[in-house]
Amino acid sequence: MKDKFAFQQQCLFSLCFENSSTPGYLTEKLIQAAAAQTIPIYWGDTHLQGNIESSGGGVNTKAPVYAHNFHNTQSLIEYIRHIDTNDEAKLNMLKEPLFLDAGHKAYFDKTLQTFLLSIMEQPYEKSFRRGRACLRLFEEQRYKNYMRVLGIFKKAKQHLAALKSYKFI
CATH class of the missing domain: 3.40.50.11660 (Glycosyl transferase family 10, C-terminal domain)
Incomplete structure (x- = not known):
């Protein structure tokens, strides 16, 4: 819908x-x-x-x-x-x-306004909710996953080359 x-x-x-x-x-x-x-x-x-x-x-x-x-x-x-x-x-x-x-509308409006202003008015460096340490760990994990997938592709390419040399493909 x-x-x-x-x-x-x-x-x-x-x-x-x-x-x-x-x-x-x-x-x-x-x-x-x-x-x-x-x-x-x-x-x-x-x-x-x-x-x-x-x-x-x-x-x-x-x-x-x-x-x-x-x-x-x-x-x-x-x-x-x-x-x-x-x-x-x-x-x-x-x-x-x-x-x-x-007073629920005024309360919700004020709460939302405070929340949004706290995000928008802070310096960029402090805007990371998980902090720089968590961001760095995330980037490291992403790099490790990339390298793992790259390794899988390299092995698959080696196996494919070996199979071609045996004239199976």
């Missing part, structure tokens, strides 16, 4: 299933679905449910449909059908903000 976001914007619901249901494991799926103004059907981080909401920050558990809230797939499907056929339920879910804390 060339443009996932444009596709999602055409849908009322977005399936947002993480690769695992692990506390603290939250990827872009939920955020992208909410940004496309769809109702996310979310399965994944069980820590989002209740704990963060009661702490006054984080993800609003009223914005997505949490698959973990349902005892089986059939009851989840029935709830989705209810939302799909009930305009008031649809509007209520779509009006819910994904994040509970009002």
Whole structure:
């Protein structure tokens, strides 16, 4: 798909299933679905449910449909059908903000700005994240690999020459 976001914007619901249901494991799926103004059907981080909401920050558990809230797939499907056929339920879910804390945008903007400025404003010599020592080790390893491959080619060329002298080729 060339443009996932444009596709999602055409849908009322977005399936947002993480690769695992692990506390603290939250990827872009939920955020992208909410940004496309769809109702996310979310399965994944069980820590989002209740704990963060009661702490006054984080993800609003009223914005997505949490698959973990349902005892089986059939009851989840029935709830989705209810939302799909009930305009008031649809509007209520779509009006819910994904994040509970009002300052999240300013926080993310400031964090991103600080991160990017720290990269762009530092001297070139200090911009290597792994440091010069790691860069040198990387270059040495690359050279060793090159020499190993070169040695394989030389041996193959010698074997080919030997085979030609026996008139096999």
